[in-house]
Amino acid sequence: MTDDGIKKEKSTSDKNGMFKKIFRFLKGMPFSFILLAVIAAACVLGSVIPQGQTLSYYMETYGARKGNLIAAFSLDRVFSCWWFIALAALLCFNLILCSISRIKGVINAWKRTKSFGIWGSWVTHLGLLLLIVSFALSQYTSKEEELYGIPGSKQALGRTGLQVEIDSFDVLLRDDFTVEQYVAGLTVHNGSASLSGEASVNHPFKAFGYRFYQNSMGWANYVDIYKGGELVKTDLICAGEYTFPDDFPSLVIMFNKFYPDFREAEDGSFYTETPLLKDPRSLYGIFYNGGLMSIDIVKPGELITVHDYTFVLRDPVQYTLIVGKTDPYAWTVGLAAAVLLAGLVLSFYVRPYEERKRKENGKD
Amino acid sequence: MAKIENITFMAALAAYLVSAALYFVYIAVKNGKVSKAAYTVMFAGFVSHSVCIAVRGILAHRLPLTNQYEFATAFAWGITLCFLIFVKKFKFDALGAFVAPVIFLVIGYASMQSKEIHNLMPALQSNWLGFHVSMAIIGYGAFGVAFGVAMAFLLKDKVHGKIAETIPDEKTLDLIIYRSVALGFLFLTLCMVTGAIWANNAWGSYWSWDPKETWSLITWIIYAVFLHLRVRKGMTGKKAALFAALGFVCVIFTYIGVNTLLSGLHSYK
Ligand code: HEM
Numbered sequence: 001m002t003d004d005g006i007k008k009e010k011s012t013s014d015k016n017g018m019f020k021k022i023f024r025f026l027k028g029m030p031f032s033f034i035l036l037a038v039i040a041a042a043c044v045l046g047s048v049i050p051q052g053q054t055l056s057y058y059m060e061t062y063g064a065r066k067g068n069l070i071a072a073f074s075l076d077r078v079f080s081c082w083w084f085i086a087l088a089a090l091l092c093f094n095l096i097l098c099s100i101s102r103i104k105g106v107i108n109a110w111k112r113t114k115s116f117g118i119w120g121s122w123v124t125h126l127g128l129l130l131l132i133v134s135f136a137l138s139q140y141t142s143k144e145e146e147l148y149g150i151p152g153s154k155q156a157l158g159r160t161g162l163q164v165e166i167d168s169f170d171v172l173l174r175d176d177f178t179v180e181q182y183v184a185g186l187t188v189h190n191g192s193a194s195l196s197g198e199a200s201v202n203h204p205f206k207a208f209g210y211r212f213y214q215n216s217m218g219w220a221n222y223v224d225i226y227k228g229g230e231l232v233k234t235d236l237i238c239a240g241e242y243t244f245p246d247d248f249p250s251l252v253i254m255f256n257k258f259y260p261d262f263r264e265a266e267d268g269s270f271y272t273e274t275p276l277l278k279d280p281r282s283l284y285g286i287f288y289n290g291g292l293m294s295i296d297i298v299k300p301g302e303l304i305t306v307h308d309y310t311f312v313l314r315d316p317v318q319y320t321l322i323v324g325k326t327d328p329y330a331w332t333v334g335l336a337a338a339v340l341l342a343g344l345v346l347s348f349y350v351r352p353y354e355e356r357k358r359k360e361n362g363k364d
Numbered sequence: 365m366a367k368i369e370n371i372t373f374m375a376a377l378a379a380y381l382v383s384a385a386l387y388f389v390y391i392a393v394k395n396g397k398v399s400k401a402a403y404t405v406m407f408a409g410f411v412s413h414s415v416c417i418a419v420r421g422i423l424a425h426r427l428p429l430t431n432q433y434e435f436a437t438a439f440a441w442g443i444t445l446c447f448l449i450f451v452k453k454f455k456f457d458a459l460g461a462f463v464a465p466v467i468f469l470v471i472g473y474a475s476m477q478s479k480e481i482h483n484l485m486p487a488l489q490s491n492w493l494g495f496h497v498s499m500a501i502i503g504y505g506a507f508g509v510a511f512g513v514a515m516a517f518l519l520k521d522k523v524h525g526k527i528a529e530t531i532p533d534e535k536t537l538d539l540i541i542y543r544s545v546a547l548g549f550l551f552l553t554l555c556m557v558t559g560a561i562w563a564n565n566a567w568g569s570y571w572s573w574d575p576k577e578t579w580s581l582i583t584w585i586i587y588a589v590f591l592h593l594r595v596r597k598g599m600t601g602k603k604a605a606l607f608a609a610l611g612f613v614c615v616i617f618t619y620i621g622v623n624t625l626l627s628g629l630h631s632y633k
């Protein structure tokens with residue numbers, strides 16, 4: 001062999017040694033500690049910095065320098081950004097390597113002792129691995145759409161191909177006017193068949209692979225718009241929404257707030273005495289070219305006249321917000337959690353028990 | 365009825381304080397009679413406390429585990445329960461000097477919360493909520509005990525004489541910390557799983573990274589690291605005890621800090 005050959009051999013064995021070292025690091029516990037520490041730190045940031053706001057929000061709240069840092073490191077959406085996902089993937093990688101390298105030892109110990117507890121930590125790690133993978137699967141395959149409407153309305157649920165009819169909506173009140181339950185009667189059509197049922201808080205309605213959640217509610221008003229005494233438009237808008245005459249879109253009426261049982265406090269502020277529809281008022285604003293012209297409070301049916309146009313807010317009605325969600329792999333997350341829990345019980349309770357018994361029997 | 369709730373609550377609060385004082389006397393004089401008295405007083409407080417919680421449940425017609433006051437008092441109850449069991453199991457009387465003050469602080473925090481009984485908003489009317497909070501009480505209770513023992517561990521070589529004699533050797537302390545963290549870890553995991561099921565029923569999302577969820581995950585990670593430190597030889601002892609203490613700080617933050625400092629689904633204001 002020439003000198004060159006020897007050198008080459010030496011460098012490959014060096015390389016092998018280095019790879020071995022790297023491999024040992026990647027499957028080792030110190031690496032898991034580093035990953036877990038960084039993940040925990042990311043969690044702290046993600047809980048302290050409000051998530052999912054606009055860039056201008058961060059600039060205003062934290063100043064330009066910190067705001068830019070937040071944008072650069074995606075700290076405005078920590079839990080869905082690439083580096084957080086990469087950390088989770090690395091943890092999975094670490095868990096896989098460590099589980100593969102430990103399996104032989106675990107099986108040998110199992111053959112020797114026939115004690116289930118031996119599997120504890122291995123099953124725990126498997127459960128955690130499955131949990132991360134199934135969580136990702138469920139997140140990427142789940143779909144969510146929302147719609148809102150009043151009883152009698154029928155709408156498409158996003159682009160799911162399902163049609164949702166709101167048959168009824170009731171707010172059940174207790175004697176003290178606190179809310180006992182919100183109940184929406186729904187009929188869901190999928191083109192060929194339809195299913196009816198109720199959705200209330202904590203009891204979603206299941207139909208065609210979707211779960212329908214009663215999410216929230218509010219008040220809506222019908223708005224009639226007259227031009228020179230002639231009805232030109234009727235719209236239904238929820239509190240917080242606006243509408244305008246189609247031939248004059250720069251004139252806008254905004255329905256701000258609704259008081260079902262109106263009272264004026266001594267300091268001039270408005271409030272509602274009860275949630276019952278007893279003496280209703282609507283707070284509205286008129287805008288022209290984006291500028292506020294007037295703001296006032298009206299009873300249902302009262303005329304609001306601006307130049308040629310007259311607006312009437314009438315027949316206030318409660319609308320419901322329904323969320324339709326499908327999460328076809330959520331069950332895998334549940335299964336993974338069960339594996340993790342089983343692993344913990346094996347580690348903490350079966351193993352010590354078996355070990356004690358073995359000692360008492362004088363084996364081992 | 366409401367009067368019974370108040371009286372039993374004050375009795376429990378007082379008993380825990382007296383018991384803590386007696387445990388302090390015990391580690392100073394190392395007299396078995398004193399520790400027995402401390403245990404008895406603690407036990408009496410626990411009984412009174414249990415009556416208090418039961419009466420509230422009857423008054424409210426539901427599991428009394430839904431607002432800041434109810435959870436705080438149940439939290440103290442959980443630590444007391446775990447403590448009473450661990451003291452007997454490991455025959456470590458001086459543990460009271462480290463855990464009773466924690467119990468007193470937590471029930472003291474409860475006493476500062478509004479005791480008014482409110483009707484539940486619809487999202488809170490769920491059996492899963494009951495499971496969820498029950499798991500948290502046992503888990504947090506076990507972590508509370510681990511915290512007390514970790515304190516004993518960390519202070520052991522700083523004290524001398526009789527006090528040091530009442531504290532078991534480090535191996536025993538390490539074992540108790542481990543057993544209580546293991547119990548807590550299992551129940552924290554159960555707490556997160558039942559919470560996820562509840563959230564899925566109420567909001568259609570089993571995990572949404574709201575601050576409370578995120579902090580329970582941070583707590584979970586810290587205790588997971590603790591469990592591994594013990595497995596790797598040479599890393600037991602002080603470092604592990606520090607992690608057990610740090611974990612409990614996280615527990616408290618998850619419970620109180622998140623509600624007051626950070627906002628999310630879990631703060632119904
Ligand atoms: C967040 C991640 C992890 C969690 C929650 C976790 C959980 C656990 C639990 C509960 C135990 C049992 C401890 C006991 O019986 O006292 C354990 C043991 C163990 N884990 Fe992990 N683990 C994680 C990550 C890892 C990783 C990535 C590795 C790979 C290096 C690892 C290696 C081990 C080893 C070697 C044991 C000791 C098993 C024994 O003593 O038989 N763990 N783990």
